[in-house]
Amino acid sequence: MTLAPAPGPAGNAVATDSVASVVGLRIHFESKAGRVYAVDGVDFDIRDGETLGLVGETGCGKSVTARSFLRLVPMPPGIHAGGSVLFRPHQRCQHCSGAGCEVCEGTGRLPTSCSKCGGDGCPVCNGTGMETIDLSTLPEKNLREIRGDRIAMIFQDPAKALNPALTVRNQIAEVFYQHRTTDVLERAGLDTSPNPLLRRHVAQRSRLLERALLALPPLRSRRQKIEGVVDDMVAAALAETQIPNPIKVMERYPHELSGGMKQRVMIAQALACNPDLLIADEPTTALDVTVQARIIELIKQLQGRHKSAVLYISHDLSLVRRVCDRVAVMYAGRIVEVGTTEEIFANPLHPYTRGLLAAIPSRTHVRGQLVAIKGTVPELIEPPPSCRFVERCSYAVDVCAEIDPTLEGTEDGHEVACFIHNPPSVAAELPSFSRRTS
Amino acid sequence: MAVETRPLEPAAPFAGALRTRLRRFGEISREVLRNPTTLIGLILIAAMIGMAIFAPLLIEPNTPNPYQMPRDWGAINEPPGTPGHILGTTQQGGDVLYGVIWGARTSLRLSLIVVSITVVIGLVVGSLAGFLGGKIDEFLMRLVDVFLSIPELIFALAIAAVLGPSFGNIILALAAVFWVKYARIIRGQVIHIKQNEYVDAARVIGDSKLRIYMKDVLPNSVTPVVVQATLDMGNVVLIGATLSFIGLAEAGLAEWGVLVSQGQAGISAGRWWASTFPGLMVFLWALAFNLVGDGLRDILDPRTEAKR
Numbered sequence: 001m002t003l004a005p006a007p008g009p010a011g012n013a014v015a016t017d018s019v020a021s022v023v024g025l026r027i028h029f030e031s032k033a034g035r036v037y038a039v040d041g042v043d044f045d046i047r048d049g050e051t052l053g054l055v056g057e058t059g060c061g062k063s064v065t066a067r068s069f070l071r072l073v074p075m076p077p078g079i080h081a082g083g084s085v086l087f088r089p090h091q092r093c094q095h096c097s098g099a100g101c102e103v104c105e106g107t108g109r110l111p112t113s114c115s116k117c118g119g120d121g122c123p124v125c126n127g128t129g130m131e132t133i134d135l136s137t138l139p140e141k142n143l144r145e146i147r148g149d150r151i152a153m154i155f156q157d158p159a160k161a162l163n164p165a166l167t168v169r170n171q172i173a174e175v176f177y178q179h180r181t182t183d184v185l186e187r188a189g190l191d192t193s194p195n196p197l198l199r200r201h202v203a204q205r206s207r208l209l210e211r212a213l214l215a216l217p218p219l220r221s222r223r224q225k226i227e228g229v230v231d232d233m234v235a236a237a238l239a240e241t242q243i244p245n246p247i248k249v250m251e252r253y254p255h256e257l258s259g260g261m262k263q264r265v266m267i268a269q270a271l272a273c274n275p276d277l278l279i280a281d282e283p284t285t286a287l288d289v290t291v292q293a294r295i296i297e298l299i300k301q302l303q304g305r306h307k308s309a310v311l312y313i314s315h316d317l318s319l320v321r322r323v324c325d326r327v328a329v330m331y332a333g334r335i336v337e338v339g340t341t342e343e344i345f346a347n348p349l350h351p352y353t354r355g356l357l358a359a360i361p362s363r364t365h366v367r368g369q370l371v372a373i374k375g376t377v378p379e380l381i382e383p384p385p386s387c388r389f390v391e392r393c394s395y396a397v398d399v400c401a402e403i404d405p406t407l408e409g410t411e412d413g414h415e416v417a418c419f420i421h422n423p424p425s426v427a428a429e430l431p432s433f434s435r436r437t438s
Numbered sequence: 439m440a441v442e443t444r445p446l447e448p449a450a451p452f453a454g455a456l457r458t459r460l461r462r463f464g465e466i467s468r469e470v471l472r473n474p475t476t477l478i479g480l481i482l483i484a485a486m487i488g489m490a491i492f493a494p495l496l497i498e499p500n501t502p503n504p505y506q507m508p509r510d511w512g513a514i515n516e517p518p519g520t521p522g523h524i525l526g527t528t529q530q531g532g533d534v535l536y537g538v539i540w541g542a543r544t545s546l547r548l549s550l551i552v553v554s555i556t557v558v559i560g561l562v563v564g565s566l567a568g569f570l571g572g573k574i575d576e577f578l579m580r581l582v583d584v585f586l587s588i589p590e591l592i593f594a595l596a597i598a599a600v601l602g603p604s605f606g607n608i609i610l611a612l613a614a615v616f617w618v619k620y621a622r623i624i625r626g627q628v629i630h631i632k633q634n635e636y637v638d639a640a641r642v643i644g645d646s647k648l649r650i651y652m653k654d655v656l657p658n659s660v661t662p663v664v665v666q667a668t669l670d671m672g673n674v675v676l677i678g679a680t681l682s683f684i685g686l687a688e689a690g691l692a693e694w695g696v697l698v699s700q701g702q703a704g705i706s707a708g709r710w711w712a713s714t715f716p717g718l719m720v721f722l723w724a725l726a727f728n729l730v731g732d733g734l735r736d737i738l739d740p741r742t743e744a745k746r
Contacts, residue, residue: 072642146644147643147644152643155635163640163658164636165654178645179644269643
């Protein structure tokens with residue numbers, strides 16, 4: 001690496017109410033043409049219970065960022081080149097065992113205090129006093145406990161994200177088998193530490209011989225009770241997505257369902273364990289526009305009930321405006337602007353965001369007058385240290401071609417990475433800070 | 439009639455899963471029955487497997503070893519239609535009908551053993567290579583290439599010849615030849631399937647690698663294996679008969695290839711029956727499994743699904 005891109009924001013200003021923070025994340029890909037800087041120093045926080053929209057055009061690294069939360073980026077060819085994804089998992093509310101009560105404000109979840117310092121604040125938890133896990137270095141086994149339980153994900157195309165060989169029931173039951181073993185046993189009215197045979201069965205780890213034993217009368221009734229409990233849990237999860245006739249849908253295979261229903265099944269599976277964070281990777285792109293609206297409505301509604309944080313990835317700005325509380329705009333592997341949805345749409349600061357908003361068609365637009373951003377997205381292979389947007393920016397000044405602006409806050413949490421708003425502090429050492437003559 | 443108000447009894451969880459499975463099975467069988475060539479193949483297979491299973495009832499088994507041809511030295515080279523020897527006898531006095539019927543049993547045994555061994559080996563090797571990838575994949579696939587570079591008949595011949603003439607060695611030789619195909623098929627399937635988004639989705643809900651393999655990758659990879667296994671049920675008998683024709687089975691074994699080999703000397707002298715009937719059986723056996731294999735491929739291949 002010859003060119004070191006500018007580092008992330010100085011200091012570790014981590015908001016205490018954030019459920020996850022991405023800190024200086026860099027994910028690169030090794031390709032034949034060279035190293036691709038797909039995600040190159042991304043910082044943002046997802047606050048507890050909010051919907052954060054991550055917008056940007058195709059190939060800007062938004063999906064890679066989202067996938068790195070659960071370490072789904074294949075390595076190799078991917079390289080974790082630095083930074084981390086910090087996650088603050090909640091625990092189940094002890095007062096209502098997840099059903100929702102006054103203590104947990106109906107969410108069924110409570111923040112977990114740091115296991116190192118017990119909530120007083122220490123370097124591990126960054127002084128927040130909350131249990132903080134670095135997802136980018138967590139061992140695979142512990143990561144598996146988080147996947148599907150604390151962080152869930154909905155994919156773009158539900159037709160591809162459901163295993164065609166499994167019924168909807170088995171598809172959703174899998175989450176309970178993986179994460180709710182004790183719960184299933186409890187609900188079945190069985191001892192939570194019963195013979196290992198049943199426990200292994202609930203976790204779906206039975207060997208062939210054990211399966212034969214389970215089919216025998218002494219264990220059979222108990223096994224059937226467990227299956228019944230899981231069935232009820234699956235039906236409840238499905239019912240929450242307002243799918244018509246969930247008990248019938250349970251026995252269907254994915255190819256027997258419509259696209260909207262498949263996405264509902266995905267959502268049911270994702271929210272089955274009441275996660276702290278739901279990552280939605282363009283969940284409506286593959287759906288019809290009419291179904292789209294209903295799925296969006298459903299996600300909003302369920303989020304309101306579960307109070308899960310949602311990372312909503314999209315390139316559809318009008319959708320983001322409807323769904324999200326805050327928006328992070330991504331361009332060529334970096335975040336260029338973060339702010340509340342109202343701020344971003346009413347007062348976009350970065351030239352790229354302005355360009356994007358100007359490109360949204362609306363009723364007031366005269367036909368043929370859609371504004372496009374000139375130029376194309378730069379190659380992400382070995383990018384120069386300049387601002388990534390310099391080639392396409394009509395406000396570019398000389399300094400933009402020399403160094404890359406960092407994300408800096410303006411008033412009320414609106415952050416932008418642009419020299420127009422944050423003049424470089426080292427301007428004296430740099431070439432003239434004047435309008436480029438190009 | 440009382441109207442059932444509850445749509446489905448949730449207290450019977452197994453019934454539902456079983457019902458869906460039966461439904462899928464029903465769909466496939468209806469599809470099979472709609473295709474006449476597949477149906478013919480199925481009937482032939484049913485008849486020949488029935489013949490193999492009920493061989494002891496159809497014809498008195500030879501003692502002490504029923505897989506050995508009975509010798510009737512009083513009736514050598516009898517033509518078909520001779521009382522007691524409906525399909526005639528060989529020049530050693532073996533009853534051709536006995537050879538045809540017990541030969542079916544030998545063939546069934548041969549093909550079942552060889553196909554199950556090769557499918558298992560192929561499944562393990564192919565899955566390891568495809569699922570784990572990297573150096574393991576590279577090593578196993580080069581090994582497969584070595585096996586594939588030798589013509590299968592010559593390779594089987596060489597193995598059987600080195601090990602000495604016996605039926606067991608024919609099984610070994612065929613198994614050594616046939617597993618490579620499965621390894622390749624499964625590797626390709628696994629690599630293809632593991633790129634599917636539902637594999638990522640399974641990782642997202644916290645499944646372990648082994649569980650993803652067992653639940654998501656394997657069940658979606660086996661379809662071409664089923665087709666290939668059906669086709670190979672025929673191919674194995676064909677090549678097995680070739681090997682025993684050359685003389686790599688024990689002499690006097692009730693096997694079609696052996697019988698054809700014994701009878702061929704007499705063809706020029708007009709004694710056509712000793713070779714023709716067992717030869718016909720080999721032909722029908724291979725034909726039947728190929729018809730069904732092709733039919734299954736058409737039905738199970740998702741790309742042809744749209745045509746239905």
